[in-house]
Amino acid sequence: MKTVLITGAEGNIGSRLLQNLAGRYELRALTREPVPGLASTVADVADLDAIEPAFAGVEAVVHLAASASVGTPWPEVLHNNIEGTYAVFEAARRAGVRQVVFASSNHAVGGYEVEAEERLYHPRAGIMLDQRTLQRPDSLYGVSKVFGEALGRYYSDAFGMSVYCLRIAWVRREELELPDGLQGIRWPPKDHWISREELRWRLAAFWLSHADLAGLVDACLRAENIRFGIYYGVSNNPLRFWSLDNALADLGWQPHDAAPLPGGDATLEQ
């Protein structure tokens, strides 16, 4: 079994992956809290000296550790996402790690969504972003994801590492359920209020199921001949506006789940 180090393994996405990839890979964790039952290194991800031992003997890294909120202020973006991502790629290079899966985000291109307002995920808006779409971050968080993709491209080109950047959309702890009593959320890129009803529409665009997430990461770890790629991590939702074509072509991966349309399929006939 391939030895895979997961950074940020204690987080929302990391804990899903640990469940879904267990038994298929020899998993290790780089975290801020030990993960019970797993070989864990506890360190600040931005501390290169402290994290380096965790990479010994590792064949692939799944780099999730980051401040994951769109509204993260600059000091945390700088430390956790920029310095942390540099430290992970550099530690991987020094240890001879051959594959790095980097958790990028749809917020690396979220500016298109902000510009289009809600049109982008209306039925038949006709807009489809793909891996050739120019980066357009909607936040400092999004800027840090563009940075990570660029760093990954450099490490791939310069050191022969295989790097897969996954623009992960919306992985929810509760899958498609919205918590009882939730009225809505703030959306930092425009400081909008998004109602419970609008959240259902967004899920019909953005949702990535736990099973599809694990399938995509697994497909990267099994890929043989890809040196660099940018892939959208999203289920096959009816209002999806990100292309999955290159994930199928490069990795043989396609999602199996799909969020429902609010109001049912009849909505698309309007």
Place this chain on the structure above:
Amino acid sequence: MKTVLITGAEGNIGSRLLQNLAGRYELRALTREPVPGLASTVADVADLDAIEPAFAGVEAVVHLAASASVGTPWPEVLHNNIEGTYAVFEAARRAGVRQVVFASSNHAVGGYEVEAEERLYHPRAGIMLDQRTLQRPDSLYGVSKVFGEALGRYYSDAFGMSVYCLRIAWVRREELELPDGLQGIRWPPKDHWISREELRWRLAAFWLSHADLAGLVDACLRAENIRFGIYYGVSNNPLRFWSLDNALADLGWQPHDAAPLPGGDATLEQ
């Protein structure tokens, strides 16, 4: 006259701009050493509190301050280029500055050159990179320039600032002359040795004359309706492989100088 703050005004590019833009703009400097005869703020560019006073009353910023060597190691890239560029954009936003010209670099897409080896600037190679070409940095320095472009895009989208990213190629103190006794240079992206003869070929692709540099920056500062753009800063050289089309369309700018082909125009007939 428009008040323009130039960061890194003491450097190679900054000192050319000061000469060429004097009299057309009210110039100020943000530097590490005072510039004689100019209103100068001396501060570490990454120190937001220290640089903020320099932005008061400024209408446009030309952000040049950075570690400018392709081989710059990570700690300096992080401090000078990443933290410094964030501090400049944020200080500009707080002061209500309307325009930022950001000195990016051809190294933001230098990976295409590394991949193509010397073919890219051979006669009629048929390759032309433009503003839609995906970022592909050839160095940590190049990664920092991708970061700066992404940050500029975010500040433009989120705060209505006009941002012009100039992928400046090769501005030389001595214009086209190579110093006597120079045998060649190291090229950090591949740690290649480049001979004096090869340098002449590269100049025939990469050169940006002092006059063309000033003309391009001036065109940005005069632009009325551009919110964001990426432009190549290169003279109209015979082996140029970067498009100038969008600079002409957006800014009405085109270069007036061109480096000669080694061996003369007959080379192109081979």
